[in-house]
Amino acid sequence: MSLQTELDAFKSAWTSRVGDDIASLVENDNATLQDLAARAVGEGATFPALTLPNHKGGVTDLAAVMAESALIVTFYRGGWCPYCNLELRAYQALLPEISARGARLVAVSPETPDHTLTTAEKNALAFDVLSDTDGRLADALGIRYELSASIKALYQKFGHDLPVHNGDGRWSLPVPATYVVGKGGRILRAHVSPDYRTRLEPAAALAALAAPATFAA
Numbered sequence: 001m002s003l004q005t006e007l008d009a010f011k012s013a014w015t016s017r018v019g020d021d022i023a024s025l026v027e028n029d030n031a032t033l034q035d036l037a038a039r040a041v042g043e044g045a046t047f048p049a050l051t052l053p054n055h056k057g058g059v060t061d062l063a064a065v066m067a068e069s070a071l072i073v074t075f076y077r078g079g080w081c082p083y084c085n086l087e088l089r090a091y092q093a094l095l096p097e098i099s100a101r102g103a104r105l106v107a108v109s110p111e112t113p114d115h116t117l118t119t120a121e122k123n124a125l126a127f128d129v130l131s132d133t134d135g136r137l138a139d140a141l142g143i144r145y146e147l148s149a150s151i152k153a154l155y156q157k158f159g160h161d162l163p164v165h166n167g168d169g170r171w172s173l174p175v176p177a178t179y180v181v182g183k184g185g186r187i188l189r190a191h192v193s194p195d196y197r198t199r200l201e202p203a204a205a206l207a208a209l210a211a212p213a214t215f216a217a
Contacts, residue, residue, distance in 0.1 A: 003090040003201055007083055011197050014082075022154065029151050033175055033194035040142040040177065040192045047073070047181045048140040052108065052130040055116040060106060060128050063185075070103040070214045071181040072205050075143065075174045078111050079119030080160050083197055084176070088123045090202045095127055101209045108132050110166040110173065133167050138174040143192055147171040180208040188214060 015023040049063035065071055074091060076084035088107060091098075098105050105127040109116065116129040138144035147155070147162070152171050155162065163169045178200040180189035189208035191200035208214075 002203075003087060003199060006086050006090075007197055007199065010082055010086065025150055025154065029148055030195045032148070033145060036142070036145055037175060037192040037194040040175075040190070041140070041187070042190045042192075043187050045187050046185045047071075047179060047187050048137055049185060050137050050140070052132055052137065053113045054131070055113060055120045055129040057113070060130055062106075065104050065106075066181060066183065066185045068183070070101075070183050070209055072098060072103060072105045072178065072209075073181060074105075074107050074178045074205075075138065075176055076107055076109045077173050077176065077196060078109055078160075078162075078165060079115060079122065080165070081196070083199070084109075085119075085123055087176070087199050087202075088119070088125060091205075092123065092125050092127070094202045094206055097206055098209070101206070103209050103214075106130055108137060108174075110135060110138070110162075110168065112165070112167040115165060132174070135168070135170075135172060135174075141177065141179075143174045143177050144172055145175065147173065178205055180205050180211075180214075182211070182214045 051059050051061045054060045091105060095105060108130045110132055112133055113131045116131050120129045132138055135144045162171050175192060175194055176196050176199055177192040179187055182188050188211050
């Protein structure tokens with residue numbers, strides 16, 4: 001079963017549970033993010049070489065990683081997002097194949113390190129989960145946005161206190177995005193989704209590692 005099939009099944013069940021009014025609110029809000037996704041950093045650009053805290057209590061130096069290997073970077077909204085958890089588990093299932101191709105995989109979210117640890121543990125993730133708590137990486141890629149008043153109210157109703165959960169006092173998130181980065185830092189594949197219920201298939205990210213430029217420094 002593809003990841004998108006799983007996401008669509010969850011979306012259908014969620015819509016039935018919450019009703020058409022809330023589902024329409026989310027649809028309309030997602031539509032406002034189209035321009036942001038279109039302006040985001042894309043293929044051919046250099047991926048930002050930042051160092052971020054990881055869920056293990058250390059740091060991951062992306063510059064050092066990209067100097068040695070190709071890299072898949074996937075941004076998720078938070079461990080509170082069921083769509084994100086489905087995606088993370090799908091990437092975990094492909095981790096042996098990603099590693100066999102000599103590449104690294106990391107996930108990034110605005111969650112604090114304590115929360116990324118929880119996310120990693122509940123999904124049994126064996127790759128680094130990084131905290132972009134101040135949004136530097138998301139901002140450098142142009143994928144962070146401030147939540148609308150209507151979505152903020154909805155998330156408060158659902159108990160998602162993002163300013164506390166993310167530790168930055170802001171109601172902001174990255175749109176889900178996946179980057180396949182060649183050795184040396186050039187972005188080979190970029191998928192930025194204004195609709196958080198739609199993600200790049202992990203198999204497509206894996207396939208992008210076969211590009212001739214993947215391991216050319």
